[in-house]
Amino acid sequence: MRRGDHSGRLFALNQVIFLIENRWLLGLNRIQNTIKVRTITEEEFPAWERAAALGFGEHTTEARQLQIRGTTEIDRTIGAFDGDRVVGTTSAHTFTMSVPGGxxxxxxxxxxxxxxxxxxxxxxxxxxxxxxxxxxxxGEPLAGLTATESSIYERFGYGIASWIENWSIRREHTGMTGPASATVETRFVSPQEAREIGPVIYDRVRRERSGMFDYNGQWWDAFASDPEHWREGGSELFHVVHDGYGGPGGLVSYRIRDRSEVVVLLLLGATPKVESALWRHCFGIELMDSIVASSRPIDDPLPWMLTEPRRLERSVQDGLWLRLVDVQKALSSRSYASECRVVIQVHDPMCLWNEKRIEVETSPDGVSCKPTSRSPDLEISVSDLASIYLGGTTLSTLGRAGRIEEHTRGSLKTLDRAFATERFPWTVEF
Ligand SMILES: CC(C)(COP(=O)(O)OP(=O)(O)OC[C@H]1O[C@@H](n2cnc3c(N)ncnc32)[C@H](O)[C@@H]1OP(=O)(O)O)[C@@H](O)C(=O)NCCC(=O)NCCS
Structure with missing residues (x-):
């Protein structure tokens, strides 16, 4: 090879890349061919749960397996098997979720x-x-999840349907507007009492908020049992109930971390006044330096109740990821705020049954969603449709982000008026 002549080296390099790529592809095919994806059996549950824990970088225990088994539906639990070893896991819970009008x-x-x-x-x-x-x-029109990374699920047709806020505030900055109640309205309750009262208050809140699941008794049992692996070094849960309105109207469940921080896990009130009283309780716990709360709704009134709202450190994060499994069914299952007649072309390469034009017509009598051959007023991906489904964002915002193709001027705004909701969606996760 002459000095300065790189063609020979380039040829050699290309050969190496070719070999590496082929080995990688062969490796991929080998793995794909040997992996079997199927529903697990009852006997396989312990190995499945151990694999799930390992996947999240955790070890499991017998107690944790027992608790997770309580909320696991075996016939909806999928394992990826390499021989008889579980190497991949996923499961699904059967819920109904509150949406506008039902x-x-x-x-x-x-x-x-x-x-x-x-x-x-x-x-x-x-x-x-x-x-x-x-x-x-x-026949389930919707699927949902919360994601560890926000780059994973859009490719599968999931879209961000709600945003949440994580909060932190130092106790010296927790002054609140308005007077505190002159009477004592809050009391500590046992986990058993919280187990009884929690679902009643939750159902009242759920009636007014989209995105909330109908947790059954097993979920509330799990919540009240406060398993060790949920505590992350914090104390056992404290539960405080508010009784101001002729019976329990609110519940806050929190733990203390490092003897200095109040970690609020759940705070639900039937009215803003009740919620304000529960926050006052958390802010009034002496010897504590700070209060943190995660996964609060983005239209939570608390910042407006503080005398120093700037002192509330807020970070926003994606909340519920939603998937319209059956677009026609999903669109027909919610109510709308105004009348419209718009043809949308849905793009859903993963679930081809959704890949069609749908005429959405809303009126005071209800909603009709049917396939049509009329030319579309706008084109939208199934994940973006999921993002607007509960009113968590608007088509106009997605349009400004270059995500929607509007063919008929004004159709975005027309649909935005129909999809509008009074409150932002929120999912309470256990
Ligand atoms: C996330 C996880 C389940 C992905 O499993 P996997 O079998 O490696 O995923 P796949 O090979 O099917 O990848 C599918 C696509 O998603 C991408 N992807 C997967 N995991 C990703 C991640 N964590 N971040 C960004 N992209 C990711 C892949 O690059 C791939 O993209 P491509 O098709 O463009 O090449 C796995 O990394 C994991 O177990 N992570 C830890 C636990 C976790 O975060 N679970 C998710 C809970 S919501």
Missing amino acids: AVPLAYVDWVAVLPTHRRNGILTRMTKRQLSDFHER
Whole structure:
């Protein structure tokens, strides 16, 4: 090879890249061919749960397995098997979720994990495809989840349907506007009492807020049992009930961390006044330096109740990721705020049954969503449709982000008026 002549080296380099790519592709095919994705059996649950824990970088215990088994539906629990070893996990819970004007069946996806030894081989993709067709066969119009990373789920047709806020405030800055109640309205209750009162208050809040699930008794049992693996070094839960309105009207559940921080896990009040009293309780716990609360709704009134709102440190994060499994059914299942008649072209390469033009017509009599051959007023991906479904954002915002193609001027605004909701959606997660 002459000095300065790189063609020989380039050829050699290309050969090496070719070999590496082929080895990688062969490796990928080998793994994909040997992995079986299927529903697990009852006997396989312990191994499945251990794999899920490993996928999240955790160890499991017998107590944790028992608690998780209580909220696991085995016939909706999927494993990816390499031989007889579980290397990938996912499951779904059967819920209904509050939507404007009612409630809709929703499959809530949980425990999504692939062992570090088997990642980036398409195992999640295979499990998700299988899950979505299963949801479709079961006639569930919606699926939902919360995501560890915000870059994973859009490719599967999920969209951000709600945003949440995480808060932190130092106790010396927790002055509140308005006078405190002259009478004592709050009392500590046992976990058993919280287990009784919690669902009643939750259901009252749920009637006025989209995005909330109908947690059954097993979920409330799990919440009240406050398993060790939920505590992350904090104390056991304290539960305080508010009794101002002729009976329990609010509940706050919190733990103390490092003897200096109040960690609010759940704060629900039937009215803003009740919520304000519960915050006062948390802010009034002496010897504490700060109060933190995660996953609060973005239209929570608390910042407006503080005398120093700037002192509330707020960070915003994606909340519920929603998937319209059956677009026509999902759109027909909620109510709308105004009349409209718009044709939308839905793009959904993963669930081809949704890939069609739908005429959405809303009127005081209800809603009609039917396939049409009329030319579309706008084109939208199934994930963006999920983002506007509960009123968590508007089409106009997505349009300004360059995500929607509007063919008929004004159709975005018309649909925005119809999809508008009084409150932002919020999901309380256990
Ligand atoms: C997230 C996880 C389940 C992905 O499993 P996987 O089998 O490696 O995923 P796949 O091979 O099917 O990847 C599908 C696509 O998602 C992408 N992807 C997967 N995990 C990702 C991550 N954490 N961040 C960004 N992109 C990711 C892949 O690059 C791939 O993209 P491509 O099709 O453009 O190449 C796995 O990394 C994991 O178990 N992580 C820890 C637990 C966790 O975060 N679970 C998610 C709970 S919501």
